[in-house]
Amino acid sequence: MADLALVVAAACVLTACTAAAPTAPTDRVQTGAATPTATSTAGPPSSTPVLLPDASAAENLAFFSSIVDRVWATEDRAAGRAYIDALVEGGFDKAAMEVTHDTSTVGNPAESIQFAVRWQDECLVGQVGPATGDPYTVVVPVLAEGTCLVGDTRPIDW
Numbered sequence: 001m002a003d004l005a006l007v008v009a010a011a012c013v014l015t016a017c018t019a020a021a022p023t024a025p026t027d028r029v030q031t032g033a034a035t036p037t038a039t040s041t042a043g044p045p046s047s048t049p050v051l052l053p054d055a056s057a058a059e060n061l062a063f064f065s066s067i068v069d070r071v072w073a074t075e076d077r078a079a080g081r082a083y084i085d086a087l088v089e090g091g092f093d094k095a096a097m098e099v100t101h102d103t104s105t106v107g108n109p110a111e112s113i114q115f116a117v118r119w120q121d122e123c124l125v126g127q128v129g130p131a132t133g134d135p136y137t138v139v140v141p142v143l144a145e146g147t148c149l150v151g152d153t154r155p156i157d158w
Helices: 002-019 025-033 057-072 080-089
Strands: 097-099 113-119 122-129 133-141
Touching (some): 057 113, 057 122, 080 113
Antiparallel strands (some): 122 133
């Protein structure tokens, strides 16, 4: 009986070793490459995005995201003004923008900030900050109030 148990145990060990053969690394890379994000920095873009004034918000998301990524890579990554200034420099209309506060009501740095550009009946929205991780950008419909962001926003008076 002990010999049978030893044979079964040895067979299980050998089977487990051969059944657990690793998947080819190329399979994992192909799976990951199938779902890129708007702000992915996995590799160089095939072409540099540009502002398309007559196009939709969705068609301008890549350009918006490229500006957000560029600011995120600087020391001003937590400053709402830096994103607004960069978006204006990129050609977006400052009068169509909103931004949340950089600090909390007690003066602590915000865990995340949001900024938006109203584009026709949609909004290009970005969110960055320590609580967010990598920058996040998205296109959403304009709110019923005619704004892009919910809650208290800061005046863009510079």
